[in-house]
Amino acid sequence: MGKPNIVILGAGYGGLMTAVKLEKMLPAHKATVTLVNKYDYHYQTTWLHEIAAGTLHHDRARIPVKDVINMEKTRFIVDNVIAIKPDEKTIKLESGELSYDILVIALGVEPATYGIPGLDDYAFTIETVNNARLLKEHLEYNFAKYHHEDEKNKGRLNIVVGGGVSGVEYLGELTNRIPDLCDEYDIHKTMIRVINIEQSSTVLPDFDPQLAKYAMSSLESRGVEFITGARLKECKPDHVIYEKAGKHETIPTYTTVWTGGVRTNSIAVNSGFTHNQGEIDICDDMRVSGFEDVFAIDECTGVTEKESDKLYPLTANMAIQQSDIVVHNVKALIQGEEEFTAYKPKRSGTVVSLGHTDATGTILNNRKLFGWKAVMLKKLIDNYYLLRLGGFNQLMRKGKFNIFY
Amino acid sequence: MGKPNIVILGAGYGGLMTAVKLEKMLPAHKATVTLVNKYDYHYQTTWLHEIAAGTLHHDRARIPVKDVINMEKTRFIVDNVIAIKPDEKTIKLESGELSYDILVIALGVEPATYGIPGLDDYAFTIETVNNARLLKEHLEYNFAKYHHEDEKNKGRLNIVVGGGVSGVEYLGELTNRIPDLCDEYDIHKTMIRVINIEQSSTVLPDFDPQLAKYAMSSLESRGVEFITGARLKECKPDHVIYEKAGKHETIPTYTTVWTGGVRTNSIAVNSGFTHNQGEIDICDDMRVSGFEDVFAIDECTGVTEKESDKLYPLTANMAIQQSDIVVHNVKALIQGEEEFTAYKPKRSGTVVSLGHTDATGTILNNRKLFGWKAVMLKKLIDNYYLLRLGGFNQLMRKGKFNIFY
Structure with a gap:
């Protein structure tokens, strides 16, 4: 394959974690990695309700991409994706075209209003x-x-x-x-x-x-x-x-x-991939059904729990789990390996925030949490993500440490 | 006259200073004083441009009337003035009527748009x-x-x-x-x-x-x-x-x-007083021309400089000067004195603010000031007003002491 072009679309939880890990796992001479994002920053989707209410400043919830990506290793383009053309292996951006050898789609979701007028x-x-x-x-x-x-x-x-x-x-x-x-x-x-x-x-x-x-x-x-x-x-x-x-x-x-x-980003859906209820069909190895060199990650994908036939909730935690698999399999693809790792979602509990001082949720063994214990857990999850994404620096800069507020 | 009812309309610079001074100068058994204002607070008109720009919080610019008025001495009504009926000696408020023996009109100004469409x-x-x-x-x-x-x-x-x-x-x-x-x-x-x-x-x-x-x-x-x-x-x-x-x-x-x-408050103008270019005609003793028992103060009045035949600029400082005269003459009226004091405006300089760090203006002898000296003077004028209005407490609470910002 020579030195393949890896293109990642979207710097949400899934896309950015993939880029960060590829930097660490792939020597620079093995591949060129390009990350495309609409903004020059990544943001904590799970904190947006706090910005909307005015209880958290938006700068706390966003992280400049350049703070977590090494710009000398990874090419970063701020632009809008207009279309994905998997047959031509190109991406149409607002300001031009981009060709890829391996594509990771991490474009996330957009609001779905189900035709309700207004x-x-x-x-x-x-x-x-x-x-x-x-x-x-x-x-x-x-x-x-x-x-x-x-x-x-x-x-x-x-x-x-x-x-x-x-x-x-x-x-x-x-x-x-x-x-x-x-x-x-x-x-x-x-x-x-x-x-x-x-x-x-x-x-x-x-x-x-x-x-x-x-x-x-x-x-x-x-x-x-x-x-x-x-x-x-x-x-x-x-x-x-x-x-x-x-x-x-x-x-x-x-x-x-x-x-x-919400529904899967319409550009991802309308690019000729098969989809199921609007979510792109993916195989166990996170590749899009029918495409050898296209991965989809994050909220673009629908992962069904086999026992219950229900969709897994789309959490930041799941995106991080998926990015491990995507990075592993991208590497396998480049090295011409035949074996790919399959993604097995692990339920890790969910916490719903109810303001700064209250929350509720479940953890691993379906144990229920209420009040300040749930608030603590929520902050722990958020801080853990920051640590994985940007190391100790980002944790210190954006982490939530005051357990009383 | 028995125990006369004194009614003050408006708690701007002129009205509020009149109420504050009447409390000090008139023993409670000599008169009943009622202050009517649209809001339960007075505000520093001269600081509003800072609120509008967002560089000063609006609470810094307003003072609850109850903080400077003794509610046991002065009756305070929060209401809108609908009409003044000088012939019947009554004030129509939104929630009822009020009769007066002596009236002080201090309703200030409203924006004038000169019929410019939109x-x-x-x-x-x-x-x-x-x-x-x-x-x-x-x-x-x-x-x-x-x-x-x-x-x-x-x-x-x-x-x-x-x-x-x-x-x-x-x-x-x-x-x-x-x-x-x-x-x-x-x-x-x-x-x-x-x-x-x-x-x-x-x-x-x-x-x-x-x-x-x-x-x-x-x-x-x-x-x-x-x-x-x-x-x-x-x-x-x-x-x-x-x-x-x-x-x-x-x-x-x-x-x-x-x-x-700006133009004089239209309720004050449309109450049957004679007026000149929209400003109520007043005599030297601050009484409205043709009315023995009605005073007008503050921006309601037009004071013409005799030498230049130009209107004096309507400043907070002038309102404070006027309130001295009004209080003096209200007292004279109650005591049945024949001699009233005449108002002689004193020019005391004007400073125009140009943001927190710049200003320009003139002082007494027409000396011109620029930059930080003018900023200091502006703050000094503001602080002096606070001191006169609400004493040391208000000065400490709302004063401007940082000369560098």
């Missing part, structure tokens, strides 16, 4: 730093507007959040922030409404019922109103319509936050 | 805490929006400021803030445009030309573009149109700040 145009999402920061500013702007208008508009103080795990995490942070927001803009706490619209009969329907109940109680005690068994029907700039038990109801609000669904 | 609806002003805070949020919101939109919109980064002394002071603060804003929202400094549209051939046309030139150089060195000899013609949500030398030009901008004019 969500694309008027709802806020929290899947990028830019979106999360805008939501924070939007809320502050509406709180500031409230006392500026002679005719008081309650819609500015109503916040509607739609579904999902990240919705629950956002609610946790938001309710922590609201007392400060009220102080800042001279608004009495009782005038704020935070409403969660959830399709199931409970939040976190895929979790143990005890955990879900704990999460709801914790959030209710901080003023969240839950409307369960309801579906968002339409979103407008100044109100939202939902359906419950066949009846349509309207809530005046300028802030609808859509956290109810 | 200014009332789309331009920002900085004459209240709520307006200034909204402008700050608006700018941050637009900077946050910039990277959120795929199609980049330069209008979000263009800021157009129209005329006046407070426009110049806002420009000074804003240019100090812009480097931080750029950092915060990942925007390169060269992409920001700050444009001042000024009707005259220079900013600060009523000041000494040397001062005006100094102010322009200082602001230009920080990136402000001046368009002089131009008039705002129309303001829309996403652009502004001005006329220069007979030609109409358009600037795309979401942020037009109108600082080009």
Whole structure:
């Protein structure tokens, strides 16, 4: 193969970890590695709900790619991917074309709005730093507007959040922030409404019922109103319509936050790979079905648990596990080996944050955690990732060490 | 007269100082004093441009009325004044009526937009805490929006400021803030445009030309573009149109700040008093022409310098001078004295702030000040006011002591 060109698309958890490990595992003369990313920074997706609520500064959640990648070993391009052409082995970028010998697709997900009218145009999402920061500013702007208008508009103080795990995490942070927001803009706490619209009969329907109940109680005690068994029907700039038990109801609000669904990045899906429910079909060795030299990693892929036939939750932890396999198999491919390592997902527990001081989740043996123990575990997981990604330096710079806040 | 009802409308510089001094000068059994204000706080109008730029928190610029007024001596009502009926000696408030024996009108000014289309609806002003805070949020919101939109919109980064002394002071603060804003929202400094549209051939046309030139150089060195000899013609949500030398030009901008004019509060003007160019006519003793028992103070009044026939600049300092006279004459009125003291304005110099580290102005003998000396003088004036208003406590709490920032 000579000196092959390895191209990694995306510097999320999976893509960046792959690049970092390739640097360590592959001698420079064995391959050229190029990393392409939309921004010059990587960001902690799992912290975005904190940025959106305004409880964490966005710079804490992002890491300049140049701080973890050796620019002399790895070529780094900041650009948008327009199309992947696996037949021609090229990538179309906004500013040109790139050819590859081995491709790693790590483009992640984008919000899915399932055709619900108005969500694309008027709802806020929290899947990028830019979106999360805008939501924070939007809320502050509406709180500031409230006392500026002679005719008081309650819609500015109503916040509607739609579904999902990240919705629950956002609610946790938001309710922590609201007392400060009220102080800042001279608004009495009782005038704020935070409403969660959830399709199931409970939040976190895929979790143990005890955990879900704990999460709801914790959030209710901080003023969240839950409307369960309801579906968002339409979103407008100044109100939202939902359906419950066949009846349509309207809530005046300028802030609808859509956290109810994601789908695989559409560029990855529309590149001629076979896919399953929108997720790219991959083999056990993390290669895309039917392609010898294309790997997919991270949220691009759907990994089904064999026993339950359910999709594994897409966690940062899983992306890191996968990057080990991808790096191992990329190396095997370059060296012409016949044996590839298969990816066997290991469940490692999940923790859902409920603001800075509360959380709930399960660990390895399905043991349930509540409150400060879960908060500690969540911080431990985050710090462990930072350590693996950027070593001691990044851990010190961006880690979360205050267990009381 | 028995125990007369004294009603003061407005807790700006003039109204609040009058209330504070009446508390000290009038024994409680001699009169009942009622202070009416729209908010439960007084604010430093002269600091609003800092709030609007985001360089000073709004809580630094406001003082709860209860912190400087003895609530057991003075009755304090938070309400909007709807109308003044001098013939019936009553005040219509939003929540009821109030009768008075002696009235002090200190309702200040409101922005005047001279019928320029769109200014009332789309331009920002900085004459209240709520307006200034909204402008700050608006700018941050637009900077946050910039990277959120795929199609980049330069209008979000263009800021157009129209005329006046407070426009110049806002420009000074804003240019100090812009480097931080750029950092915060990942925007390169060269992409920001700050444009001042000024009707005259220079900013600060009523000041000494040397001062005006100094102010322009200082602001230009920080990136402000001046368009002089131009008039705002129309303001829309996403652009502004001005006329220069007979030609109409358009600037795309979401942020037009109108600082080009104020007029006396319209409720005060429309209450049957005679007025001159919109300012209530007052006698030398600060009483409204033709009314024995109505005083007007502060920006409600127009005081003309006899030698030059020019209006005096409306400064906080002048309001404080006036309050001395008002308090003295209110006391004389209650005691049935025939002699009233006449108000003789004393020029005491004016300083125009150009951001935290620069200023220019004149002092008593028309000596000109530039740079840090002017900054110091400005802070000294502010601190002196705080000391007179709320004593040592307020000075310590809200004063400006850092001469380097």
